[in-house]
Amino acid sequence: MTRKAPRGRRAAELLDQAAMVRIDTTDDYTIDVSNRLRRLPPYLFGRLNAMKHALRQGGADIIDLGMGNPRDATPQIVVDKLCEAAQEPRNHRYSVSTGLFNLRREAARYYQRLWDVDLDPEDEIIATIGSKEGFSHLCLALLGSGDTALVPSPAFPIHVYAVALAGANVISVPLSEDQDEFVGHIVYALEHIYPRPKVLILNFPHNPTTMTVELGFYEEIVRIAKRFGILVISDLAYAETTFDGYQAPSFLQVPGAKDVGCEFITMSKQFNMAGWRIGFCAGHPEMVRALAKIKGYYDYGIFQALQIAAIIAFRHCGGLAREQAEVYQRRRDCLCRGLQRIGWDVKPPKASMFAWVPIPEPWCEMGSIEFALKLMREAEVAVAPGRGFGENGEGYLRIALVENEDRIRQAVRQIKHALG
Ligand SMILES: Cc1ncc(COP(=O)(O)O)c(C=O)c1O
Structure with missing residues (x-):
């Protein structure tokens, strides 16, 4: 793995800080915010983002397949x-x-x-x-x-x-x-x-x-x-x-x-x-x-x-969308074939810039948030836990096709190495 994991006491502190970050920050106000704001549910990606930040600060090269934020350039x-x-x-x-x-x-x-x-x-x-x-x-x-x-x-x-x-x-x-x-x-x-x-x-x-x-x-x-x-x-x-x-x-x-x-x-x-x-x-x-x-x-x-x-x-730029879809399709193939090779049950999507992947058998009991945290900590790969999209998303991970094929291959290798 070509990675620089956070080391020593500093790393341990950073991970502790990440673990301590509360998921629900909505109750923390000292001011009287509106009921509208209070009605918003806890921010489920909070712990993941905090851990990503802490690991990166410690020098880790997190492969971020969490958010569907396109990284390719505007024409x-x-x-x-x-x-x-x-x-x-x-x-x-x-x-x-x-x-x-x-x-x-x-x-x-x-x-x-x-x-x-x-x-x-x-x-x-x-x-x-x-x-x-x-x-x-x-x-x-x-x-x-x-x-x-x-x-x-x-x-x-x-x-x-x-x-x-x-x-x-x-x-x-x-x-x-x-x-x-x-x-x-x-x-x-x-x-x-x-x-x-x-x-x-x-x-x-x-x-x-x-x-x-x-x-x-x-x-x-x-x-x-x-x-x-x-x-x-x-x-x-x-x-x-x-x-x-x-x-x-x-x-x-x-x-x-x-x-x-x-x-x-x-x-x-x-x-x-x-x-x-x-x-x-x-x-x-x-x-x-x-x-x-x-x-x-x-x-x-x-x-x-x-x-x-x-x-x-x-x-x-009418043709760009087609070219870009082909880029996503190649990344999809790379990710899905890679995960299938390591035994994951992945169905290649027909569209979007994500793969929706069931958590593999030995870890399904863990729940998607804990499993996503595990992948981040041990494989240095960030993905979105299905639970973040509602109760019916539990048991799944959403993996965004936003990194290039080499990085996606690297992510699969790191997952394989981390999960043994
Ligand atoms: C289903 C869906 N709708 C809307 C958006 C946001 O699009 P926009 O950038 O136009 O706000 C996204 C972005 O990820 C999305 O996945």
Whole structure:
């Protein structure tokens, strides 16, 4: 193992400090924070992050496959455009909170190109400060005290917390690979919960489980939404991060989908622009208008030079998403084959930038948080414990494909060495 583990007393102190960091910091306030904040559950990644930090301070070279933070560079042409646009004083002013019209038009063209979906950039698309911000504010615009949202579980954390922050209730719907069963759970919840849930949140390709769906699933969902009078929010963050010829459908492809819901896409993954914070909400004009209204109060839009550079990304970097997906696919193969070789039962994902891996037999009793801590401490590999995505994530690890193939191979070697 080419690693520098923390040594001696200093290392022991650092590890002790990491072990002592409390998971739940929400009760630590001496000030009177809002109930909204108090309602937020403990931060489950806290101990892992503290340990990662402590080990790194001690000189360890942690291979970080924890967070889905793309490390590859934004296309140079986009960066150059940002530099050029940043020189222009008129781009230094507040921008429009809904996003430049030309940017929204590019997003509409993107939908047209990928899914043959027609969207009016004027009132069916709004730019957001990344899809996470847009999603959170849309929840605030649609949900409040006494309202309920159905959220598949396990879930990308903001799909739960944004509902909680809006003061509404979350009803977890167990995610199931068997789509009939999953749809059955949704219908059952809609038939039995009173007052009837207002919003259904979907996210396919799914983070963290990597589950994918076909268009028929969304057709069914649109029928259900119409039958029960609910709104659908689809998070399509991994629209083009798909493998082996699989193409992710858009919820908006279904005729009539715009009458019952909207969808978020992001430039974070497809264009390697995670730090730039640009996403879009598209679809139901009233949902878009509700989001625009709340954003009009909260923000002044994305830095205009960024928006101009994002237009260039749409116009000139259409092929990048495919190339980038191929990069993720090679990393996926490298990780999955490596783990399979050491006896782990790993199913290669069809999409997303993760592998969702059951904890191998001798360690499943340990629970995902303790096992992830063990991997970090003994193999110097950081992964996300499934429990961090809700109770139904227990028993799994989410491994992000964010390091290059050599580092991924190294990670597998270190895991093999550490677990014996
Ligand atoms: C399912 C899902 N939605 C949204 C996001 C956040 O996207 P953005 O960078 O546009 O806020 C992520 C990022 O990991 C994600 O996995």
